[in-house]
Amino acid sequence: MENQDTPKLENQICFPLYVISKEVTGMYRPFLEELDITYPQYLVMMVLWENEGLTVNQIGEKLFLDSGTLTPLLKRLELKSYLERKRKKEDERVVEVFLTEVGRDLQKLACSIPGKMAEKLSLSEDDLLGLKATVDKILNIIENKK
Structure with missing residues (x-):
């Protein structure tokens, strides 16, 4: 007999969010490889x-x-010459981060990525905006509970 108190994977919101995050991040990979950066660097x-x-x-x-x-x-990213880190003169414990010219040039190349991702996902703009609004709402709830 099955324990009714056992959580089922198919009923959990965390699992599809985990899978979507992993898979969507992976979908960025070919576009980011062209820029020689990883998703976290992006x-x-x-x-x-x-x-x-x-x-x-x-x-x-x-x-x-x-x-x-x-x-x-x-x-x-600094080794790739995309940015530079500088200690603040007023407080050397604080490090500020600035783009280099190469980092600014990278921005121009990255501008096409959101459109490529939207095309790859085959979702309407309304679907994407609705999803973003829902995810932002969840994130705000989580942040307000901290």
């Missing part, structure tokens, strides 16, 4: 394209990453 670059000169902590807050995860990403 996230960092998007934050910097929107707001250059952020501190490492500010980038971490936007991406929900701690500095132990973020620092190696930044170092690899």
